[in-house]
Amino acid sequence: MKSTLKKLLPFAVVGVISGATTVGTLQYFNHDSDNTDQSYFTKSASNVSFAGMNSAAVGDDFVKAAKTTVPAVVTIKNYQSRTANRASEQDLFDFFFGDPFGGRGQQRQRQQQQTPDNMPSGMGSGVIISPDGYIISNNHVVAGANKLEVVLSNKKSYIATLVGTDPNTDISLLKIEEKGLPYLNFANSDNIEVGQWVLAVGNPLGLNSTVTAGIVSAKGRGIGILKSEGKAANPIESFIQTDAAINPGNSGGALVNTNGDLIGINSAIQSTTGYYQGYGFAVPSNLARKIIEDIKKFGIVQRGFLGVQSLDLSNDMQIALYNREKKTNIKPGSGVYVIGFGDNSGAEDAGIKTGDIITKIDNTPVTDYADLSVAIGSKRPGDKVVVTYLRNGKENTATVTLRDQKGGTSTRTKADLSVSEKIGAEFEPLNERVKTNFGLNSGVVAKNVAEGGEIAKIGIVDNYIIMEINGKPVNSQKDVEKILDKYSGNVSVKFVDGYGQIYTRGFKMP
CATH class of the missing domain: 1.10.287 (Helix Hairpins)
Known part of the structure; x- marks a missing residue:
C-alpha cells in the first residue's frame, strides 16, 4: 500500500x-x-x-486538417464609396450577426458614413478552390463593394475580380491573378453525419487564420435568414449546423472534415448578442459547388423549379396558420404538402395534384421544405427528377422535368438575360403626383432591386426615382430597355434618393 x-x-x-x-x-x-x-x-x-x-488521435486529425486548411483560407476586404450607398438600410454585419452595441435590427441612417476611402467597410473570409485563384465566399461578404482586396495567410495581397454572386444561396465567386496557390478540395456534403468532428477556419473579429473545432450538430437546417433579408427571391436554405465557434469575420470561411476537405462555407450564426452562442451555419459544399460551376460556365446561376406551392409538414406553426386561414385540417408530419402550382409547372404536367405529400426526390428523403429546396435547387432547367409522393396514403412516383421561372427547360447565359436581369432591377412609371411633388419632368421608380446588382452597387434601393440614363429621360421600363439593350459601355444614372437629394453615378454594363 x-x-x-x-x-x-x-x-x-x-x-x-x-x-x-x-x-x-x-x-x-x-x-x-x-x-x-x-x-x-x-x-x-x-x-x-x-x-x-483519449483525445490524442482526434488532436492529430485536427492538426493535419488545420495545416491543410489555413493556407487556403483568405481575408476579403470590402471597400465601398465614402458616401453612403444606401439610406435607411439594415447593415449587413448587423443582419447576419446582430448589433454588438445593442441595436440589433435597427434601421440606420448611412448618409454620412465616415469610413475613409482607404479603409474597408467590412471584412470576411474566403476559400481558395483552385490553384489559379478562384475563391468562394458569401454574397453578403462582397455585397456593395467598389473594390475587393484578398489577403492570403502569408500576407500577400491582391485585388480580386467578382465573377458572380447568388443571393439565393449567399454564395459568391471571386478571382485573383496568381498560380500555384494552395486550395481545398470539395467533399461530398451528403455523406457527412451528425456528430462527426469538423473545423471552422476563417478570420473572425480581425484574428487571422483562426481554427475552431466542433461537431456537426444538425443537417438540412433552415433558419429563414435569407428570406427575411428580402433580397433572395427564391432562397435555398439547407444549412449544416455546427457548434464549432463562428464569429463575425468567419463568413465565407471553410468548414472542413478531419481530412481537410471542404464540406461547407460558413455563412451565419444564430445569436442574441451578435457573437457566438453555440450554433453556426454553413452552406453545404454540394450546393456551393453547383452554384460556382454555374457562374463559371454560364455567368449566371441555372435554377430548376418543380413548380409547386407547398407547406412544410414539419412546421407546426405554419400548418396551424394555414388551417386557420383556409379552414382546412392538414395534419403536421413529415414531408411537403402540395397546396397549388405556379405557372408552367412541370410537377402539375407530370400528374402531381393538390393534396399530395412529397416524400422523396430521386430516392433522397424529403422530411421538410429545406430538404426539398436543396434537392431541387441543386438541379438545372431541363433536368428530370423522380418525385415520390403520397396520395390518400398510397405511395406514387412521377418523373418531372424541371423548368426555369419562365417555363423554359434550357440553360441560359448572360447574353440571354433581359436588361432588368443584367442590372438587377425593374422599373415602374412615376405617377404625376410624385412628379409634381419632386418637381420632375421624367422618372421611373426602382423596384425589386437585387442585392449585389449593378443598380444596388451605385446606391439605389427600392422606391428611389431614376430620372435619366446616359443623359436620356426615362418614363417606363421600355425606355430603360431601349437605352441599355445590347449596350456594353459605361452607364450613367441620375437618380433621386428618399430624401430628395439628386445623385449621378455609374457602372459598366455587364
Whole structure:
C-alpha cells in the first residue's frame, strides 16, 4: 500500500501544482473584473483533464486538417464609396450577426458614413478552390463593394475580380491573378453525419487564420435568414449546423472534415448578442459547388423549379396558420404538402395534384421544405427528377422535368438575360403626383432591386426615382430597355434618393 502511494504521490503533486497555476493565472487576468463569474472558470479548469482523455488521435486529425486548411483560407476586404450607398438600410454585419452595441435590427441612417476611402467597410473570409485563384465566399461578404482586396495567410495581397454572386444561396465567386496557390478540395456534403468532428477556419473579429473545432450538430437546417433579408427571391436554405465557434469575420470561411476537405462555407450564426452562442451555419459544399460551376460556365446561376406551392409538414406553426386561414385540417408530419402550382409547372404536367405529400426526390428523403429546396435547387432547367409522393396514403412516383421561372427547360447565359436581369432591377412609371411633388419632368421608380446588382452597387434601393440614363429621360421600363439593350459601355444614372437629394453615378454594363 505504501509503495503504491509513493508511486502516485508525484502525479498528485503535479496535479495540485497544475490546478493552482491555472486558478492563479485566471485570477491574475481577471482581478479587475469584479463581475466575472469565478465559479465558471473554476469549473472549466477542473474539466480540462476529462476533455483531454483519449483525445490524442482526434488532436492529430485536427492538426493535419488545420495545416491543410489555413493556407487556403483568405481575408476579403470590402471597400465601398465614402458616401453612403444606401439610406435607411439594415447593415449587413448587423443582419447576419446582430448589433454588438445593442441595436440589433435597427434601421440606420448611412448618409454620412465616415469610413475613409482607404479603409474597408467590412471584412470576411474566403476559400481558395483552385490553384489559379478562384475563391468562394458569401454574397453578403462582397455585397456593395467598389473594390475587393484578398489577403492570403502569408500576407500577400491582391485585388480580386467578382465573377458572380447568388443571393439565393449567399454564395459568391471571386478571382485573383496568381498560380500555384494552395486550395481545398470539395467533399461530398451528403455523406457527412451528425456528430462527426469538423473545423471552422476563417478570420473572425480581425484574428487571422483562426481554427475552431466542433461537431456537426444538425443537417438540412433552415433558419429563414435569407428570406427575411428580402433580397433572395427564391432562397435555398439547407444549412449544416455546427457548434464549432463562428464569429463575425468567419463568413465565407471553410468548414472542413478531419481530412481537410471542404464540406461547407460558413455563412451565419444564430445569436442574441451578435457573437457566438453555440450554433453556426454553413452552406453545404454540394450546393456551393453547383452554384460556382454555374457562374463559371454560364455567368449566371441555372435554377430548376418543380413548380409547386407547398407547406412544410414539419412546421407546426405554419400548418396551424394555414388551417386557420383556409379552414382546412392538414395534419403536421413529415414531408411537403402540395397546396397549388405556379405557372408552367412541370410537377402539375407530370400528374402531381393538390393534396399530395412529397416524400422523396430521386430516392433522397424529403422530411421538410429545406430538404426539398436543396434537392431541387441543386438541379438545372431541363433536368428530370423522380418525385415520390403520397396520395390518400398510397405511395406514387412521377418523373418531372424541371423548368426555369419562365417555363423554359434550357440553360441560359448572360447574353440571354433581359436588361432588368443584367442590372438587377425593374422599373415602374412615376405617377404625376410624385412628379409634381419632386418637381420632375421624367422618372421611373426602382423596384425589386437585387442585392449585389449593378443598380444596388451605385446606391439605389427600392422606391428611389431614376430620372435619366446616359443623359436620356426615362418614363417606363421600355425606355430603360431601349437605352441599355445590347449596350456594353459605361452607364450613367441620375437618380433621386428618399430624401430628395439628386445623385449621378455609374457602372459598366455587364
